[in-house]
Amino acid sequence: MELMDAIFERRSVRDYRTDPLPRETVARLIEAAIHAPSAVNQQPWSFSVVRDPRLLDRMSHDAKAHMLNIRPAALPAHLYESLANPDFHVFYHAPVLIVISAIERGPWIAEDCALAAENLMLAAYGMGLGSCWIGLAQPWLDTPNGKETLGVPVSHVVVAPIIVGVPNATPPAVPRKDPEIRWVG
Ligand SMILES: Cc1cc2nc3c(=O)[nH]c(=O)nc-3n(C[C@H](O)[C@H](O)[C@H](O)COP(=O)(O)O)c2cc1C
Structure with a gap:
């Protein structure tokens, strides 16, 4: 596949087949993730892989409850309706959750982990x-409970929870706004 095709055609998928993904497939995705650039080549990322559907159900429940409890002001109202819906699965019943966390705080850990996440996707x-x-x-994943569930020390910083699986359907493209561009100089 051409790189530009992947960049233009990748979509956020929210409907998956339940078939488990082989370990080698997940390992290959993580291999791609760690080829991302990172500030001062620190490679601060760590990966937790969750494949047990019952554990993912429990994590979805705890993540929703946590969001409803902390109620971040910037969250759009319709998301609160989803969070309050008992049938809403925050991981969309995907067979795998890969959580990228940084192994310690640092000035560019969010950028580094987000680049790894984009490579992975x-x-x-x-x-x-x-x-x-x-x-x-x-x-929730960044709380002590969440980190215990992920098997990472509390000193880690959770940045990017990414679900992966075989899509049931390809979602339509989401339109992009015109970019604000200033040709300076
Ligand atoms: C930081 C970040 C957080 C996101 N969180 C969610 C989420 O919690 N649930 C969800 O369904 N999609 C989530 N998305 C996916 C976005 O909704 C999606 O990328 C956007 O609508 C553009 O669609 P596309 O990825 O198909 O191009 C998130 C994306 C990013 C980058």
């Missing part, structure tokens, strides 16, 4: 898989 698309960044789960 593009690689997933190139391998015929769907993916979606699940920001709604990040606040």
